[in-house]
Amino acid sequence: MNRERLGDRLADLPTDGYLIDASQDDANQLYLSGFTGPDPFLTLYADGEVHVLVGGLEYGRARKEAAADTVERHADYDYEYGGREARNDMYARFVREKGVESVSMPPRGPVGTADALRERGIDVAVDTDDRIREVRAVKTDEEVDAVRDAQRANEAAMRAAEELIAEADVAGEDAPVEGGDASADDGEVEPGTLLYEGEPLTSERVTEEIEVTLLRHGCALDQTIVAGGAQAADPHDRGSGPLRANEAIIVDIFPRSKATKYNADMTRTFCVGEPSETLREWYDLTERALDAALDAVEPGATGEDVHAAACEVYEDAGEPTFRTDPETETGFIHSTGHGVGLDVHESPRLASGGEELEPGHVITVEPGLYDPDVGGVRIEDIAVVTEDGYENLTAYPIEFEV
Amino acid sequence: MNRERLGDRLADLPTDGYLIDASQDDANQLYLSGFTGPDPFLTLYADGEVHVLVGGLEYGRARKEAAADTVERHADYDYEYGGREARNDMYARFVREKGVESVSMPPRGPVGTADALRERGIDVAVDTDDRIREVRAVKTDEEVDAVRDAQRANEAAMRAAEELIAEADVAGEDAPVEGGDASADDGEVEPGTLLYEGEPLTSERVTEEIEVTLLRHGCALDQTIVAGGAQAADPHDRGSGPLRANEAIIVDIFPRSKATKYNADMTRTFCVGEPSETLREWYDLTERALDAALDAVEPGATGEDVHAAACEVYEDAGEPTFRTDPETETGFIHSTGHGVGLDVHESPRLASGGEELEPGHVITVEPGLYDPDVGGVRIEDIAVVTEDGYENLTAYPIEFEV
Incomplete structure (x- = not known):
């Protein structure tokens, strides 16, 4: 946590304090409290200090882990499990005892807690700017190193995926399938299907290899994208079923370090065999857009400037891009990138309307082209944005045909 | 989704509709919409129908996947990315065009959306009962089968963990460490440390094996607990560092199926070597409490009845239990169990105040004893609760000494 930045950004809050009610799954909570609580807990920022309130089961761990000035437990407010109203009474007391009569909450804070505090006379305002999210966007060197470490795991996983794909056999029109088992010999495998140890190589199989490799490198991910052919034309399709030769296969991996909770993010597109002329052009264009x-x-x-630079190459x-045709369903149909952190x-x-870049912003740049009749390339x-430009944290070749 | 149960439970809503603004990470959203959207989207229940509103990138997938009566996209409301206010205007229009002037939201729904709708003249009430959560608690046969499948993966992972632990060598007082490398030969390994291939066997190593096994079985988990010795006395400590002989090692695995999104949950406690007399007594007591x-x-x-039955064995x-001493930090210091589903x-x-059980409730039963001076056993x-009792979905032996 960057306390100074946080203090600056919250200095002109229209309320006495800033309140988060969330578990560690919420990045604002993780950032402000520094505590990996599995159940929702309260963190209050007021007068430059951070106060955490947890249940008894979390108390020992929170005292050790939390980056807070005070850590209290429910028992300090004579609360045992007593249902909703008693819990909300405790929350109101916790806030008031810090001298706070009004709090801001982030836009995605829970309405149940907000309304309960209001009923108890505490003013609750929505921080529509999501200021802690803004503070989080600028990373310290330590945070950049955490992303860097996750990116090393990402590259190991990408290598495992590329090897599986590159070493795949291709089912032929007539030739018997090498090493094929009964199902493959049955002729159920379409010509052009990628084969691994005689079985069709599926998106799920490649995903499994990626996620196992990530675990072996201290990272986790449950949403890997390995999508080929028409599936790759939907940027959010995670992919399923057999992969094929001569098609573009998008592999998008965004692991999270189990130790630091920071993420990395990288995409490559691979093709086994002969890509179409259009796919080759798309790949070259996309590399130039990058x-x-x-x-x-x-x-x-x-x-917005960065997004424009990518759009111009395509245009x-x-x-088509969203700038030339806001309703297009083919072409470059998403933003150029986003921040990455917790x-x-x-x-x-x-993207259009995107904010000014500052040193310490960690960003991905991910241009791509999509059309179900062609496939997808990304x-x-x-x-990381530096004082005089950027440092690319990615160490992985950009090669289409594998 | 159990539409009939949902309709019954929402029939006496004090509002025209029920609104969820969340991504697939929210179980209520996943249940009501049936859609695995990675970014927050709206689902509105009104007049027995389910309406979903997603961004353009999700539209194709949502139309295929969602268990909704209508699926709309932002473009249907002439919305492109235009910032907060325009988005909130779209949300209000989406609600109003379904004939809805007042909505309930679950307690953890986002206050930003609730207040924005209120500013636009739509009444928003907090559903403090969290009714969709209540509906979700009673599973259909298909949902129970999904839990059952995740539990099979869980058992494979527990087996992998138990084998690693049971087959570990124990570092001796004088004997050189078998197969040890430089660090082990340096005498840095304390006597009693479990060794795997000559290296200290750590919580992290066992966790990795568990999570890799889960992936190989189509499940994911990022929060496995493998905690030995004093760490096991903190039920939420996930464990770290070398494991030791003669100590209780708690292994708590709660995988989620990647395909169905349903969870399973199981804990075993293992000991290599000679547990203390107290640990043996605790284990027997805990098995009786179970x-x-x-x-x-x-x-x-x-x-509450089920919790009482476990407490009585311990008392x-x-x-000590929370019933005999609400402030105790040792003994049986958590509830007896919880529902499991999405x-x-x-x-x-x-737990105290726990609701009446119904057929179709899927629950865990997890008594345990904790004391940092002794360790932990769970x-x-x-x-699953059946018409005349329960069916245990767990097929894994209960054995302490391995």
Whole structure:
């Protein structure tokens, strides 16, 4: 946590304090409290101090772990499990005893707690700016190193995925399937299907290899994208079923370190066999869009500028973007990137309206092209904004045909 | 989703509709919408119908996946990315166009959305009962089967953990460490430390094996507990560092199926070598508490009854519980169990004030004893309440010394 930045950003709060009611699954909570509580707990920022309130089971761990000035437990308020109203009474007392009569809560804070405090005479305002999210966007060197470590795990996982895909056999029109078992010999495998040890190589199999590799490197992920063919044309399709030759296969990995809770994010697109001329052009264009966007990254540039640099490459080549056609369902149909930290998607946004970049912003740059009739291509690097430009944190080759 | 139960439970809502603003990470959202959207989206229940509103990137997938009567996208409301106020205007229009002027939101729904709708003239009430959570608690046969499948993966992972622990060598006082490398030969390994391939066997190493096994079985988990010695005396300590002989090692695994999103949950406690007499007594007591609690499970019994059955075994043996000493930090210091489904902790609670059990409730029963001077012992099975009792979904032996 960057206390100074936090203090600056919260200095002109219209309320006495800032309140978070969430578990460690909420990045604002994790950032402000420093505590990995599995159940929702309260963190109050007031007068430059951080106060945490947890249940008895968490108390010992919270005292050790939390980056807080005070840690209290429910028993300090004579609360045992006594239902909703008693819990809300305790929450109101906890806030008041810190001299706080009004609190801001982040937009996604729980309405149940907000309304309960209001009923008890405490003013609750929504911090529509989500200021702690803004503070989190600028990383300390230690936080950048945490992302860097997660990115090393990411590269190991990408390597495992690329090897599985590159070493796959391809089921032929006539040729018997090598090493195939009964189902493969049955002729149920379509020509062009990638084969691993005689079985169709599926998105699920590659995903499993990626996630096992991440675990072996101290990271976790449950949402890996391995999508080929028409599936790759939907940027949020995680992919399923057999992968095929001559198609683009998008592999998007965004692991989270189990130790630090910081994320990394990287995408590569692979093709076994002969990609179509269109896919080759798309890949070259996307690599140029990546370079153009990265070239635009420097303090003072906005997320919108970086997005524009990527869009221009595509638009000059006649590909639709949201700038030329807000309703397009093909072409470059998402933003150019996003911040990465305790959340895998956080500030700043590299998109229309995207904010000014500052040193310490960790961002991904991920241009891509999509059309169900062609497939999908996306290349994504992760970088940190520096005083005079950026440092690319990604150490993985950009190669289509494997 | 059990539409009939949902309709019954929401029939007497004090509002026109029920609104959820959350991503798939929220179990109520996943249950009501049936859609695995990675970013927050709206689901509105009104007049027995379910309406979903997603961004353009999710539209195709949502139309295929969602268990909704209508699926709309932002473009249907002429919304492109235009910041907060425009988004909130769209949300208000979406609600109003369904003929809805007042909505209930669950207690943990976002206050930002609630207040924005209020500013736009839509009444928002907090559903303090969390009714969808209540509906979710009673499972269909299909949902029970999903838990059963996750539990099979859980048992495979527990087996992998038990084997690692049971097959470990024990570092001796004088004997050189077999197969030890430099660090082990340096005498840095304390006598009694468990060794795997000559290296100290750590909580982290066992956790890795568990989570890799879960992935190989289609499940994920990032919060496994493998805690030995004094660490096991803190029920929420996930454990770290070398494991030791003659100590109790708690292994608590709660995987989630990647395909169905349903969870399982099981705990075993293992000891390599010679447990102390106290640990042996604790283990026997805890096994008796488990049996007593399970015996109390039937429709019409309350969660409080089941909790009482476990407490009585401990109290009769002179061990403290929250019933005999609300402030105790040793003894049986948590509830007896909880519902399991799309959330790993959900209704019903097996605790003081716990609600009446119904057929279809999937619950864990997990008594345990804790004291930093002794260690921790916990045994946890998962079961489904049936018409005339319960069916234990757990197929794993209960054995302490391995």
